[in-house]
Amino acid sequence: MHAKPSEIAVTAWARLLRAHQMVLERIETELKAAKLPPLAWYDVLLELKRVDSGRLRQFELGEKVLLSKYNLSRLLDRLEKEGLVKRETCDEDGRGAMVSITAAGRALQKKVWPIYERAIGKYFARHLSDADAEQLTTLLTRLTQAE
């Protein structure tokens, strides 16, 4: 059974929704103005770049970027069409696909980051001290802990 949330908590949730919407919308607008692709593209490229091999099983990638599998499937279609990632069959698992980042993908990630970073500064970080940010991280991390 789950207790009714306190009013305070409900307010916090409402604020989370609004803050997210507002900041994200501004950042996306900034990217668009710079003729860059949407954040989801960046997100995928970053997760791939982060691993040494530059490759992930599609479902692992999906877990990292929190996308439904059909959504990810089609996002990868688009990225692949642009030559940013490559899909290969997976040797260990006949069902699976390995997704790897290409040189063009790495290049795009590098190109987007400064603009994205600036936007994070402008619409998010500017309003928070480092101590604030740390606290926020702590609180939010609690929400994503399993169960």
Add this chain to the structure above:
Amino acid sequence: MHAKPSEIAVTAWARLLRAHQMVLERIETELKAAKLPPLAWYDVLLELKRVDSGRLRQFELGEKVLLSKYNLSRLLDRLEKEGLVKRETCDEDGRGAMVSITAAGRALQKKVWPIYERAIGKYFARHLSDADAEQLTTLLTRLTQAE
């Protein structure tokens, strides 16, 4: 000019994205399981219900729920088709539309709330003390301040 955000801040932003995605997805799933409409519907109904008159100019509503005008326009089409809101022409401004909540709209809002509330408890509030929630509210509110 805007300073580069600190690493701490970037981490906080990343966590905000993930926490939002995760919690929202769970809550929406809960609503769907209860055969209820998506949160956006609730959001609109709630804002209308909140004002004494039960009526708002469409653009005011848009500001509250942070929806682009075309998106709101079509969301209202759907709500109106379901008899949850009513659009009337605005006497004071010939361009404008007044949106008012109907009895059915109020009823739906009332019906959704307990399920939504429970879900907030289960996927959000449960992880936070009241003090946490209050802090979170403070931090997030800073982000949505004008400028």
Add this chain to the structure above:
DNA sequence: TGATTATGGTTGCAAATGCAACTACACAAA
């Protein structure tokens, strides 16, 4: 082994979203 169930991934179709262009009215200036 063979039958069943679970997992990884894709796809057809319907609904929702984003963009840009549009209508209609309001307000201001000349």
Add this chain to the structure above:
DNA sequence: TTTGTGTAGTTGCATTTGCAACCATAATCA
């Protein structure tokens, strides 16, 4: 009055999302 500019809201079209059904392989178990 006319002319120009800004604001409220809608709409056509292309893209993206969501759902449900699907295919293929893996894993489980009798």
